[in-house]
Amino acid sequence: MTVSITAPSTRDRRPAALGGAPAFPDGLPLVRPALPDTPALARRLEAILASGQLTNGPTVRELEETAADYLGVRHVVAVASCTSGLMLVLQACGPHGPVVLPSFTFSASAHVVHWAGGTPVFADIDPASLTIDPRDAAARLPHASALLATHLYGTPCAVEDLQDVADTAGVPLVYDAAHALGSRRRGRLVGGYGTAEVFSLSPTKVVVAGEGGLVATNDDAVAGACRIGRDYGNPGDYDCRFPGLNARMSELHAAVALASLEALDARVAHRNALVDRFKSVTAGLPGLAFPAVDDGDTSTYKDLTLLLDPPAFGLTPAQLAAALRAEGIDSRRYYSPPVHRQKAYAGLGPEPLPVTDRVAEQVLTPPLWSHMDEGQIEAVAGAVVACHRRAGEVRGALG
Ligand SMILES: *Cc1c(COP(=O)(O)O)cnc(C)c1O
Numbered sequence: 231m232t233v234s235i236t237a238p239s240t241r242d243r244r245p246a247a248l249g250g251a252p253a254f255p256d257g258l259p260l261v262r263p264a265l266p267d268t269p270a271l272a273r274r275l276e277a278i279l280a281s282g283q284l285t286n287g288p289t290v291r292e293l294e295e296t297a298a299d300y301l302g303v304r305h306v307v308a309v310a311s312c313t314s315g316l317m318l319v320l321q322a323c324g325p326h327g328p329v330v331l332p333s334f335t336f337s338a339s340a341h342v343v344h345w346a347g348g349t350p351v352f353a354d355i356d357p358a359s360l361t362i363d364p365r366d367a368a369a370r371l372p373h374a375s376a377l378l379a380t381h382l383y384g385t386p387c388a389v390e391d392l393q394d395v396a397d398t399a400g401v402p403l404v405y406d407a408a409h410a411l412g413s414r415r416r417g418r419l420v421g422g423y424g425t426a427e428v429f430s431l432s433p434t435k436v437v438v439a440g441e442g443g444l445v446a447t448n449d450d451a452v453a454g455a456c457r458i459g460r461d462y463g464n465p466g467d468y469d470c471r472f473p474g475l476n477a478r479m480s481e482l483h484a485a486v487a488l489a490s491l492e493a494l495d496a497r498v499a500h501r502n503a504l505v506d507r508f509k510s511v512t513a514g515l516p517g518l519a520f521p522a523v524d525d526g527d528t529s530t531y532k533d534l535t536l537l538l539d540p541p542a543f544g545l546t547p548a549q550l551a552a553a554l555r556a557e558g559i560d561s562r563r564y565y566s567p568p569v570h571r572q573k574a575y576a577g578l579g580p581e582p583l584p585v586t587d588r589v590a591e592q593v594l595t596p597p598l599w600s601h602m603d604e605g606q607i608e609a610v611a612g613a614v615v616a617c618h619r620r621a622g623e624v625r626g627a628l629g
Pocket of ligand 1: 310314339443
């Protein structure tokens with residue numbers, strides 16, 4: 231007779247918070263950047279160093295052309311970060327007044343409004359997609375000079391409705407697309423919507439440069455202003471047309487970004503498969519839901535964010551985070567507190583944002599990265615299931 235030794239099933243697993251063996255004794259970080267083929271990249275970096283041209287060179291141009299081809303847009307301008315790219319775009323669009331944007335986003339979305347000379351006006355989000363609610367945005371737009379929307383976690387916004395709302399108000403629509411390089415709205419890549427879309431290549435994103443950003447636009451004037459603006463506002467004759475930034479991307483960063491762009495669609499597909507696996511392992515758990523991605527759309531799943539209803543799930547997001555930490559599993563509360571609750575924006579006064587405030591109480595983001603394997607995501611999902619099943623004891627053990 232053969233005895234097969236199998237791992238304890240999810241059902242019987244004792245959570246590490248209750249003394250069980252941790253799912254990841256060596257720890258599972260929130261993200262690990264995907265950098266394919268390091269030797270080829272190292273050779274490319276060596277060649278750049280040997281050339282002596284570390285900025286304003288052919289690698290940045292190659293990245294811009296490659297990204298513009300991939301996205302199907304007229305212009306891509308590589309910049310030092312998504313934050314600086316958004317500052318330059320807003321400056322180019324000239325919104326020196328109120329800018330309507332979601333509070334349920336990363337803080338940089340609001341900071342860029344300030345740096346471009348505007349004032350953030352926060353709008354609420356759609357309770358299903360968690361992206362900006364077009365109707366609430368419309369209600370706040372009459373006195374505003376621009377609309378700034380975030381493709382949150384990679385979920386494409388309701389771009390058609392937002393364009394209608396922006397056109398009706400007569401204001402430019404700009405996208406913080408930090409999470410969405412590789413996302414698709416009804417099959418079409420995000421990047422060509424609105425006046426401009428700005429991607430981030432910082433290390434927690436799906437495509438990485440180390441640090442960097444990409445401005446994508448079909449608007450010649452906006453592209454031109456960003457090209458000059460990333461170079462202090464100097465078009466080359468040292469007679470600056472406006473006060474710009476140093477927001478250039480270096481050749482070294484562009485080489486990393488080019489390597490990271492390779493096989494992006496396959497990586498996005500793998501991330502979606504991992505999310506499907508997570509959802510099937512946790513299917514039917516009471517009090518656990520996920521942000522909705524419209525049928526026919528593709529999210530990069532920059533983040534896999536869970537929505538917990540504590541009375542039904544048995545644990546608050548903070549309690550589940552602590553229980554996962556005992557398993558060696560890292561997590562974040564993307565995005566809590568929402569921007570309008572952060573100290574930096576306390577001076578704007580309280581805005582009623584009921585959906586944002588409710589959702590911010592529910593979010594927890596466990597690890598997801600592009601080269602994670604199915605066993606790892608199953609173990610994360612299994613830990614969530616185990617913590618739910620013994621939620622009462624876990625709550626007691628956490629004190
Ligand atoms: C990361 C991020 C940014 C900032 O990107 P950087 O490249 O780090 O400047 C802006 N908006 C959102 C939504 C982000 O997640």
